[in-house]
Amino acid sequence: MANLTTRLGSLTLPNPVLTASGCAASGQELHQFFDVATLGAVVTKSIMTRPRSGRPTPRMAETPSGMLNSIGLQGPGIDAFLEKDLPWLSEHGARVVVSIAGGHTDEYVALARRLYDNPAVSMIEVNISCPNVESRGQVFACDPAASGRVIGAVRRAADPKVPVFAKLSPDVTDITVIARACAEAGADGLSLINTLLGMAIDTDTLAPVLGGVTGGLSGPAIRPVAVRCVWQVHQVLPHLPILGMGGIRSGLDALQFIAAGASAVSVGTAVFGDPTAPARVLAELEQALDERGFASVADAVGIAHKSVAEPVKEPA
């Protein structure tokens, strides 16, 4: 039996399968289907300083092997999260990765401070795929300087015992540039990847399907993009831990991410079709590691890079 223990910076997890932000709420609903404490950790939906209504409906469109969403980060805000959701997760024995989001650096810093010295918080994942109010709405994660500023500020404000991961957007020319900027700003690791920006048009009304016009594409359709991002970032920053996600539906999908360089994975959109998906992916991954003779998850992390002698240059 492979040793499933894995490390994300200073955090040691009993296994490498987590939920993905925005795909598990704060754990209670999925706990009806499997014990959330059996996962590596629960990644919460992105928490913001204030209650947020989210965007008008329709918020969802099913697409081939995926879906578009434009939820708009609906949530009760940090006060309700600390009062209700976080204690519930803690009482049920779940390790908790708190995803935080904001419109400006100060908001991220305020959230990191509110999570300081809270034993229920195992890790902070910084969702920087949000429009930057101070930069005419440009998404933080698309600008290396803005990404670095937010991550640096959160790292300084957050509890030093708690790893801070930056969650990056794939909608950039070169994800390794953003990854380096976050690493230099003090990120303890990276979460790869957030959704891709997409759009669908209703051919009866000839209008956008989503209330928010554009939305985030997730699901198996984006998996090759996600594996590529993990691969590229691990190649240039081999010592920086990666939490990989994007369309993972099976244990073998998870193994692809690990072989590309991820130390752990998040199961996201698959949960919508199969509420037990995270527990199933964990069991399948364990079996896949055993079948391939791995003594531990750590032995498999980044192993695919060994099969490629020279770093592959991007084709023209």
Next chain:
Amino acid sequence: MPPVQEVGEIFAVQKIGEYYQFTVVAPGVAASFTPGQFVAVAVGGDNTSMLLRRAFALYGATPTGDFAGTIQFVVAEHGPGTQWLVRRRAGEQLDLVGPMGTAFQLPKRTVPAVLVGGGYGTAPLIPLAQQLIEAGSDVEFIVGAATASRLFGELAAKRVAGAVTVTTDDGSAGTQGRVTDVLPAAIQRTKAHVVYACGPMAMLRAVGDVARAHSVSAQVAVEESMACGVGVCMTCVLPVVGDDGESRFVRSCVDGPVFDASRVRWDDVGSLPPDLVGADAMGA
């Protein structure tokens, strides 16, 4: 009782008008079903490109039986997912999650009720009628659709409740017109204290308006598009007034599908009213 996920064998698929009535062996779902709740069905088989479940109101459940509990639900062919589903046959298996969502609330004392079904929205009202009648309430049905082939449950309603008024938009069956054209007379005739409804959103809203005009309460089961059906994805939200008087986007899968019609802000469905809790955080 929490919902369960189980693989169930299809016992029968019957075509009824334009609809398909499924009977599936699903003892876990059947065990805790109450009328108004739904089941979420995976479509497309293994390795499908359709990731999301399709939700159907439960038409009935037999918790105990000769061999196992069965459930019934009704499918209308809409898109690729339901097209796949209606081509399944007895003996094949379906992956089910349920029972999900809120149930219709029974009145605290036995009062007359009018049940209004639009299209296959009549399905969840049949077991509700049985419950109401067992509790001693008088029940009258209004069953409507655009055209005769899209009516559902007329005979079942007659068998359960006796009194059924049928309407179709085109007059191909029953009275020509909408269910709300005959609802005021039904409320007055039965001295109803409550109206229950399931059907398209526009119909539910109109039923709510008629009920309010007659000072009776209306409980409606909505049909919103859902991604997960279990309360985690936040896609199926509606603007609803809470007990504290504040309006919020609430999930129709776990906070519904049954709502008090007077609490749903029908005018604001599909928009972001500025007084919604947290709407102020969206502009910045």
